[in-house]
Amino acid sequence: KIEINNLTKVFGKSGEQIVAVRDLDLTIPDGDFLVLVGPSGCGKSTTLRCIAGLETVIDGTITIGDQDITDAKPKSRSIAMVFQNYALYPHMTAQENMSFGLKMTTDLSGDEISRRVQDAAAMLGIEELLGKKPGSLSGGQQQRVALGRAIVREPEAFLMDEPLSNLDAKLRTQMRTELQDLQQKLGISTIYVTHDQTEAMTMGDKIAILNHGKLQQLGTPLECYYQPQNQFVAGFIGSPS
Numbered sequence: 001k002i003e004i005n006n007l008t009k010v011f012g013k014s015g016e017q018i019v020a021v022r023d024l025d026l027t028i029p030d031g032d033f034l035v036l037v038g039p040s041g042c043g044k045s046t047t048l049r050c051i052a053g054l055e056t057v058i059d060g061t062i063t064i065g066d067q068d069i070t071d072a073k074p075k076s077r078s079i080a081m082v083f084q085n086y087a088l089y090p091h092m093t094a095q096e097n098m099s100f101g102l103k104m105t106t107d108l109s110g111d112e113i114s115r116r117v118q119d120a121a122a123m124l125g126i127e128e129l130l131g132k133k134p135g136s137l138s139g140g141q142q143q144r145v146a147l148g149r150a151i152v153r154e155p156e157a158f159l160m161d162e163p164l165s166n167l168d169a170k171l172r173t174q175m176r177t178e179l180q181d182l183q184q185k186l187g188i189s190t191i192y193v194t195h196d197q198t199e200a201m202t203m204g205d206k207i208a209i210l211n212h213g214k215l216q217q218l219g220t221p222l223e224c225y226y227q228p229q230n231q232f233v234a235g236f237i238g239s240p241s
């Protein structure tokens with residue numbers, strides 16, 4: 001379970017401050033898939049970066065399971081993040097990209113690390129690619145490697161920031177289904193950021209709609225579609241009027 005209470009994040013000095021996230025409350029039950037949507041600049045990435053510990057929080061608390069991680073170091077959070085641009089190391093093979101984080105941040109044995117990488121590769125169907133470097137992989141293959149790198153950490157939460165937006169439409173549709181199957185199989189609580197309404201409506205157990213850093217509605221896709229709480233939600237989702 002991921003719980004966010006009253007999260008607020010402000011950028012800039014006084015006088016020219018930007019409130020990126022304001023008083024945000026979100027609860028993601030164990031194993032749930034939450035889609036966080038909203039227009040460009042509404043605070044989606046900032047929210048994820050606060051949860052991952054990549055931004056300092058101004059106010060509010062973040063807990064995972066029963067652990068308050070609001071001020072914990074990024075490394076000590078049981079979280080894996082997947083980005084739009086994959087962020088793979090170009091000089092390392094897929095195998096090395098997937099094992100590097102574990103080598104640096106855990107005391108797991110080499111055997112355990114290899115086992116995890118093999119298991120994740122099998123799950124993602126990329127066993128044949130383990131010896132290749134990112135430059136010789138397609139976008140979809142690179143994104144699978146990036147997912148593999150997240151899975152091997154066996155985190156309590158996945159944070160994904162527009163992970164499919166660099167893929168062409170056909171591959172995106174295919175990867176959506178793969179990602180959902182994978183998330184269900186692993187049962188890891190997930191926050192998935194997108195500005196794509198189709199992804200929001202089809203992928204999430206629940207969706208959270210943000211605008212100007214404020215939560216507009218949290219509900220199932222159908223609730224948000226048929227019972228939008230305000231004009232913004234109705235317009236954004238394209239609710240019938």
Ligand code: ATP
Nearest residue numbers: 011012018020039040041042043044045046047195
């Ligand atoms: P997009 O869909 O374009 O990725 P987003 O919803 O992820 O948008 P954020 O990146 O979270 O939006 O940005 C929220 C607000 O905070 C924006 O107004 C942005 O300009 C501002 N912001 C984000 N990061 C910083 C930063 N490091 N310094 C100053 N302002 C920032």
Ligand code: MG
Nearest residue numbers: 044045046161
């Ligand atoms: Mg963003």
